[in-house]
Amino acid sequence: MAAKTSKKRGGKGSSKKQPAAVEVRGTGMKLGLAVVALLATAVCLFIVLILPQNGAEQVKKTVHVVSDEPQKRPESIGKTTPADQSGEPQDRILSKESSRERIYEEKLQADFERRIREVDLALVQCLILQSIDPDRLEHDDVHKMDDTGEHYYHQTLRIHLSEGEQRDFLSELRSYLSDWVEGARLKRVASGDPSFQITVYGKPTHRLLFSPDASPPGDRKGHGRPRLAIVIDDLGESLAKAEELAAILGTRGTWSVLPNCTYTEEIVDIAVRQGIEVLLHLPMEPLSYPEVDPGPGSLFVDMDSQTIRAVLKDDLRQVRGAVGVNNHMGSRFTEDEAGMRAVLSVLKERHLFFMDSLTNSGSLGRSLAAELGLPHISRDIFIDNEQRVEAIVYQLQKAERMARKAGRVVAIGHPYPETIEALRQWSRGRRPDVVLCSLSSMVQDGSEPETQTALRHSSS
Numbered sequence: 001m002a003a004k005t006s007k008k009r010g011g012k013g014s015s016k017k018q019p020a021a022v023e024v025r026g027t028g029m030k031l032g033l034a035v036v037a038l039l040a041t042a043v044c045l046f047i048v049l050i051l052p053q054n055g056a057e058q059v060k061k062t063v064h065v066v067s068d069e070p071q072k073r074p075e076s077i078g079k080t081t082p083a084d085q086s087g088e089p090q091d092r093i094l095s096k097e098s099s100r101e102r103i104y105e106e107k108l109q110a111d112f113e114r115r116i117r118e119v120d121l122a123l124v125q126c127l128i129l130q131s132i133d134p135d136r137l138e139h140d141d142v143h144k145m146d147d148t149g150e151h152y153y154h155q156t157l158r159i160h161l162s163e164g165e166q167r168d169f170l171s172e173l174r175s176y177l178s179d180w181v182e183g184a185r186l187k188r189v190a191s192g193d194p195s196f197q198i199t200v201y202g203k204p205t206h207r208l209l210f211s212p213d214a215s216p217p218g219d220r221k222g223h224g225r226p227r228l229a230i231v232i233d234d235l236g237e238s239l240a241k242a243e244e245l246a247a248i249l250g251t252r253g254t255w256s257v258l259p260n261c262t263y264t265e266e267i268v269d270i271a272v273r274q275g276i277e278v279l280l281h282l283p284m285e286p287l288s289y290p291e292v293d294p295g296p297g298s299l300f301v302d303m304d305s306q307t308i309r310a311v312l313k314d315d316l317r318q319v320r321g322a323v324g325v326n327n328h329m330g331s332r333f334t335e336d337e338a339g340m341r342a343v344l345s346v347l348k349e350r351h352l353f354f355m356d357s358l359t360n361s362g363s364l365g366r367s368l369a370a371e372l373g374l375p376h377i378s379r380d381i382f383i384d385n386e387q388r389v390e391a392i393v394y395q396l397q398k399a400e401r402m403a404r405k406a407g408r409v410v411a412i413g414h415p416y417p418e419t420i421e422a423l424r425q426w427s428r429g430r431r432p433d434v435v436l437c438s439l440s441s442m443v444q445d446g447s448e449p450e451t452q453t454a455l456r457h458s459s460s
Contacts, residue, residue, distance in 0.1 A: 115200045116152060117386050118181045121394050123157070123206075126172045135431060136160040138401045140209060156207045166210050170196065226403035229254060229410045229439045230423075231355070231379075233281055233328065236261025241415040242270050248423050250274070252436035256281035256326055259315040260296035272321055277438045279355065280319040282312065282343070284330030286359070294329045299343065301336045308342040316350070323440050326355035326379075327365070334363035341368060348374045353443045355379065357412060375443045380406075383413045384422070392422035400434045408442055 124134045141156040161169060170186070177184040183201040198206040232245055236258040245253060255271050256279040257264055271278045283298035297315045299308055316322060325347055333339050334356070344365075347354055353375035356365035369376035380402065383395040396411070403409040413419045 122176050158209045160211045160213045227408040227435045227437045228403045231412050234414050236264045242267045254439040259318045280322045280325045281328045283328045284333035286329040287331045305342040324353040327357045331360035377443050380409045381411050384419045387418045389422045396426045
């Protein structure tokens with residue numbers, strides 16, 4: 001019986017049934033795969049349907065931020081690096097892809113600063129619209145404000161207007177701010193208080209005081225004729241711009257020339273022929289290096305004293321006849337005591353002075369120069385951080401008002417087309433009571449007055 005059974009299973013009848021079994025198994029496998037595919041599709045659809053909108057935005061934002069960020073050297077990734085010139089640490093910059101709020105705050109701060117400059121311009125524009133001399137506006141006080149870690153400068157301004165002029169001016173200013181400066185409001189400080197306050201995005205930025213004396217304030221500090229030195233940085237790449245500046249300012253301006261540029265020597269030759277004072281614009285390491293490179297002939301904090309002296313001497317060789325040196329960038333280098341001592345010792349040996357461009361408020365330039373007995377001076381105001389002709393003209397007018405109050409002011413500009421045009425316009429109509437002079441003539445006067453130091457505020 002067993003033999004028969006075995007024969008039946010292995011016989012002809014059995015072979016006929018085998019394909020049917022295979023077919024059943026194949027059909028089951030196909031059905032299984034189909035079910036898996038359907039489940040996978042359902043899961044994908046489910047994820048797409050329930051994925052939070054901000055999750056998709058986060059993915060997009062991450063890609064965008066990473067593509068826009070400057071590439072860091074491998075050795076700097078993962079390290080806490082110093083702040084760049086905007087004051088923000090690089091490790092925070094790298095983390096921006098994980099914080100939409102941080103990016104928004106940065107844009108808000110940049111917009112806030114721009115609105116403050118627009119208010120500055122509005123004040124002058126409204127005086128002009130009323131046919132009032134802008135020199136009737138002067139600075140009483142400027143001080144730094146700290147709002148949740150973000151710094152800006154609050155200005156107290158005194159405007160010399162008659163009662164009727166004051167009324168018309170305030171009406172014009174209120175309308176101008178409403179129409180043209182987003183987030184800016186003008187209101188009385190308090191009931192019974194004759195002063196007014198301007199706020200930008202709710203933060204107080206300007207206080208306006210009015211004096212009935214409608215005449216220009218003139219020199220109120222007994223400093224004699226106020227003086228203004230205008231230094232033009234970053235020359236070296238355009239002969240045409242140098243010629244334009246020579247035609248506008250002549251020997252009353254000071255040129256600061258970069259080494260190792262296309263036309264460094266030719267621009268120095270123009271200055272020498274025309275009797276224009278020249279400085280070496282010495283490239284130094286910024287806090288944002290290596291993302292921002294100060295260029296060839298630069299000094300870095302990891303250089304030893306011998307190397308610093310050699311590089312500096314080569315840079316000086318290219319700018320023959322230089323009477324002094326000011327820093328190009330250098331927000332990191334000017335904080336380094338050893339490096340700055342090496343630089344200033346060379347300048348002392350060569351009887352040159354140092355002008356601190358103040359790219360970093362923590363610069364050691366002034367204190368070390370005083371310690372070494374080296375003649376020195378510092379920048380008071382940048383005139384063209386905002387590259388609009390009318391904004392630059394305003395900064396030049398502000399520099400004049402500061403000079404009338406402090407006695408002397410050092411202003412720095414750059415060879416932008418807008419700066420050249422602003423200088424041209426300003427030179428045609430400016431009052432002659434503020435004397436334009438060379439920088440070295442100020443340095444020869446000795447240390448800067450306290451009033452000037454207190455007014456040094458505008459890097460924007």
